[in-house]
Amino acid sequence: MKYMPVRELQMPQKIAAGPDSIEKISDFVMSEKIKKVTIITDEGVWRTGITDRPGKLLKKNGIHADLVHDVPAEPAVDQIKRIFNLIKEFKPQMLIGIGGGSVIDTVKILAVMLTNDTALEDLLGAEKIQNKGIPTLAIPTTAGTGSEVTPNAIVLVPESACKQGIISRKIIPDFVILDPIMTTGLPPFLTAATGMDAFCHAIECYISLKANPLSDSFAVRAVNLIWKSIRKVYHDGSDMNARFDMLLGSFLAGWALCTSGGTAVHAMSYPVGGKFRVPHGVSNAIILPHLMKFNMYSVERRLASLAAGMELYGNATSERQRAEQMVEDIHLLVR
Ligand SMILES: NC(=O)c1ccc[n+]([C@@H]2O[C@H](COP(=O)([O-])OP(=O)(O)OC[C@H]3O[C@@H](n4cnc5c(N)ncnc54)[C@H](O)[C@@H]3O)[C@@H](O)[C@H]2O)c1
Ligand SMILES: [Fe+2]
Numbered sequence: 560m561k562y563m564p565v566r567e568l569q570m571p572q573k574i575a576a577g578p579d580s581i582e583k584i585s586d587f588v589m590s591e592k593i594k595k596v597t598i599i600t601d602e603g604v605w606r607t608g609i610t611d612r613p614g615k616l617l618k619k620n621g622i623h624a625d626l627v628h629d630v631p632a633e634p635a636v637d638q639i640k641r642i643f644n645l646i647k648e649f650k651p652q653m654l655i656g657i658g659g660g661s662v663i664d665t666v667k668i669l670a671v672m673l674t675n676d677t678a679l680e681d682l683l684g685a686e687k688i689q690n691k692g693i694p695t696l697a698i699p700t701t702a703g704t705g706s707e708v709t710p711n712a713i714v715l716v717p718e719s720a721c722k723q724g725i726i727s728r729k730i731i732p733d734f735v736i737l738d739p740i741m742t743t744g745l746p747p748f749l750t751a752a753t754g755m756d757a758f759c760h761a762i763e764c765y766i767s768l769k770a771n772p773l774s775d776s777f778a779v780r781a782v783n784l785i786w787k788s789i790r791k792v793y794h795d796g797s798d799m800n801a802r803f804d805m806l807l808g809s810f811l812a813g814w815a816l817c818t819s820g821g822t823a824v825h826a827m828s829y830p831v832g833g834k835f836r837v838p839h840g841v842s843n844a845i846i847l848p849h850l851m852k853f854n855m856y857s858v859e860r861r862l863a864s865l866a867a868g869m870e871l872y873g874n875a876t877s878e879r880q881r882a883e884q885m886v887e888d889i890h891l892l893v894r
Contacts, residue, residue, distance in 0.1 A: 566773045566818045569728045571697075571708060576737040576807070578799055581698070584613050585620035587734040588653060591694050595623045597651035599642070599666050601630040604658045604700050607744040613657060613698070625649040630662045633722070633832065633839065635715040636679055639665055643672050643679075655696045656732075657741070659753060660704030660839070663697045664712035667730040670695045683714070685726040697732035700741045701753040702805035704839070705760055705813020707735045713829075713839075721833040737810055739802035747793050750805075752840035754789045755893065757809035759843040761785065762889075764812065764819035765865060766851075766858045774819035777811040783869060784808035789892070824850050848890035855882065862886070 573590070575583040588596060596617065600610050605628035617624045627646060631638050646654075646669060656666030670692025672679060682688055697707035706712070712725045745753070761781035764774050788804035795801070827850075828842040835842075851858060862882035866872050871888075875881035 563771055566771055568773065568814065568817055569710070569731055570814075571731060571735045572733045574735045574737065576810075578738065578740055578803065580736050580738040581613055581741060582616065583736060584616050584655075584696070584698075585622060587696055587736075588617065588622055588655075589620065591653065591733075593622070593652040593694070595625075595649075595651055596653040596655050597625045597627060597646050597649050598655045598657060599627045599630060599646075599662055599669070600657045601632065601659075601662050602628060603632075604628075604662070609700065609741055609744060610657050613655070624655075625651065630658065630665045632661050633713075633715055633836075634661055634665055635717050637717075639668055639672075639714060640679055643669055647673065651693065653694045653696060654692075655698065657698045657700060659699065659701035660706045660713070660756075663699060663704070663706040663732070664714070666695055666697065667692070667706070667712040667732065668714065668725060671727075671730060679714070682725050683716070683723045687725070688727040688729045691729045694734070695732045696734040696736070698736045698738070698741060699806065699809070701745060701749065702742055702802070702809040703753045703757055705757060705809050705811075705816060707732055707737075708810060708813040709816050711816075715833060719833075720830075722829045735810075737803075737806050739799055739806050742802050742806060743796055743799070745796065747796065749838075750796060751789070751793050752838050752844070754785060754792070754805055754809075754840070755844035755847075756840035757781065757805070757812045758785045758789065759824050759840075759847050760812035760816050760821065761808070762847070762851075762865075763822040763824050764815035766854070766861050767819045767822050769819045770861070771818060774815045774817075778815035778819065779865065779868060781808040781812040781815060782865060784811070786869065822850065844893045848886055848893055851886045851889065855879070855886070858882065
């Protein structure tokens with residue numbers, strides 16, 4: 560008998576989720592008997608003031624925290640090297656990333672640069688990392704990339720005008736805090752763009768040839784949560800339930816990515832982002848409906864079953880019609 564291939568999923572050690580779960584920050588750090596950390600964030604996040612509370616919580620518990628607050632959006636190799644030269648002087652025992660995918664990916668890369676005597680260029684690609692990094696704690700402020708759970712980190716390589724990935728289980732963050740309060744300051748445009756990135760992860764994982772029962776269970780739930788809440792958070796950023804749906808959806812879509820994978824949407828989005836510097840979520844979103852139309856013959860059954868599970872388009876007379884209606888609605892959502 561032919562069974563499905565065995566899938567493995569490696570998870571962070573501890574995850575705290577829900578409004579105010581940021582309160583767990585010191586427990587996570589102290590569980591590793593750590594006294595000295597570096598918080599890494601970017602200018603936009605830092606200016607909102609949301610990094611103040613975690614800083615204060617750590618201080619209250621006698622944990623020393625250095626701060627770097629200038630990670631560039633979608634950073635390039637040299638920009639990460641500059642931050643590495645700065646933080647190695649701090650000698651941190653743990654890195655805490657508070658931000659979107661740009662910050663969390665940077666933290667994942669820096670953690671292994673601190674424990675491997677290897678140039679960043681030589682870490683690019685799959686399974687090039689020898690030693691696990693110092694412990695990391697990821698606190699996403701976008702919903703988002705799912706970077707807090709994936710074995711991937713993306714970096715811009717200007718020489719090739721393209722973005723490349725570092726892929727290794729050794730960079731999966733050790734601790735994750737999913738606190739929707741940390742995402743409430745995200746303005747509508749970024750909420751939409753980053754939310755569509757998560758939506759693409761979930762849909763792509765579901766229609767990918769690598770889709771399997773394990774990834775489906777995360778991808779389907781993620782599609783449902785994001786579909787239900789993305790318009791709500793776009794129109795009312797303070798809707799905490801919708802913000803939490805988005806954060807959970809993005810996190811689950813990240814897990815789906817771990818055992819399934821992106822499709823041509825993400826593959827085509829990387830050169831678009833690398834060459835024209837279009838934000839990652841936007842470049843994915845503009846490609847998504849067109850790719851689904853192009854691949855309709857291959858994906859119609861999967862899309863129709865997804866739509867049926869969501870109780871959508873009950874009047875459709877065929878799987879093809881149900882799938883086409885869903886693609887039309889996704890096109891509207893993207894617009
Ligand atoms: N590692 C992975 O698995 C993975 C998956 C998909 C994408 N990525 C990568 O992640 C990067 C994109 O990450 P992103 O889409 O999260 O965006 P981002 O991290 O680049 O942030 C976008 C902007 O949003 C601002 N911002 C973030 N949180 C905010 C908040 N709460 N309030 C106000 N402003 C806020 C930032 O300051 C920044 O200007 C790209 O480099 C992409 O290639 C990684
Ligand atoms: Fe993505």
